[in-house]
Amino acid sequence: MTGRGFRSLRAIFLRFFGTYITVKEIEVRNTYIAVIHRILQFLVATYIFLYIVWIKKGYQDVQEPYGSSISKVKGIARVSISNSNFNDDNVKQSLWDAADYLIPPIENNAFFIATRKTVTYKQTVGTCPSAMSEKLFCNSTQNPCEKGLPAPNSLGVLTGNCVPVKKNMKKKVCEINAWCPEELTDSIHYKINLDDLLNFTVFIKTIVTFTQYDIKIRTVKKNTDFSCRFNMDTDPRCPIFSIGYILQKLHSQDSKIDLIDLYHQGGLIEIQQKWKCNFDSDSEKKECFPTFYFNLLQSGSDELSPGINYRFAEKYNINKTEYRTLTKVYGLRFVLSIRGKGRRFDVVRLFVAIGSGVGYTIFAQIICEIILRRCHKYRDEYRRHKVKICRLNLSTNNNNPTDLATIVDTFLAEPSVLPDTIRQSDV
Secondary structure, rough: OOHHHHHHHHHHHHHHHHHHHOOOOOOOOOOOHHHHHHHHHHHHHHHHHHHHHOOOOOOEEEOOEEEEEEEEEEEEEEEEEEEEEOOOOOEEEEEEOHHHHHHOOOOOOOEEEEEEHHHHHHHHHHEEOHHHHOOOOOOOOOOOOOOOOEOOOOOOOEEEEEEEEOOOOOOOOEEEEEEOOOOOOOOOEEEHHHHHOOOOOEEOOOOEOOOOOEEEEEOOOOOOOOOOOOOOOOOOOOEEHHHHHHHHHHHOOOOOHHHHHHHHOEOOOEEEEEEEOOOOOOOOHHHHHOOOEEEEEOOOOOOOOOOOOEEEEEEEEEOOOOEEEEEEEEEEEEEEEEEEEEEEEEEEHHHHHHHHHHHHHHHHHHHHHHHHHHHHOOHHHHHHHHOOOOOOOOOOOOOOOHHHHHHHHHHHHOOOHHHHHHHHHOO
């Protein structure tokens, strides 16, 4: 390495480790500007501590709850029973309890109450007339029963034959190869009494965990009154809900909701549990309780796809012949959701919140600078003190400029040999 290169590296090293650079401050003695500056600083400080830290809880760490809900439905209902082959006047009565209308008996964070059932007993694979509701009518001159095509309801395959209806031998429909008798041709209809349905109750037991804080909370407390009934206004901490109260609450939220359609066609209802817990208080660790909200997600009068229904079958054998009982169920499905936040003081979050707001203090300085430089009557005087122009004249003779090598050596020289005008940094 040459001597010049060594001196350059040495100069850079000494400048880096031996020089401290600071900002030059100018004190402006003006009450008007000082008051504006302090007011702006106060507003920024108020925003930081009142809004960011206090209102937005910037001093607390936040975690969402994780948990699960268990439900138990109780109630007994009168049920009307009618047959597809008879008039509606020929109706029988029966009773259903939870074992009959709760299908399936247990779900994960949900429960289903059947309001109607259509049961077709003793079906077996064979050929039979299609249901009248499919409107596959035919006669000797018109036969739309093209062999091999699926029936419109996808419950069978057309055989190509035109056969008389069992209920009315004068009418003929397309014959199908399916599980016979087809649904709605010889089915039993069950309907829950609406008044009895409204008296059903559901007990909801929820356990949530805030893993980061190692805190578990239950909706069932030591002082829980199991004879209570939930009411948002009078008893919001009761874990026992009336189905009638939930449906009436939905109707009060939206008067367009038709409860009769909901009863006949079924629907999807959300029971939302919203937790807001402040664990800076010791009592909140045990007494925190969710706020419940009810939302209708699927109505019974939806034009595109009304209600909720599904089918299931129970198969059995008699004399080596396979039979099944087909059940189509309409009902109300309740989904239990858990949302919310748990909060606790965290010093790191506090400093982050304050630090995020400190940056806004620059606005106070910017506004004062604009006033002093552009609006104040002594703005020219302020500029003369604020801005100092430093001209670097590296040539002793303007007519004979210094060569490039000399300029580089001058800039890389040690601080001690530089002129005072070069070593000053003014802002």
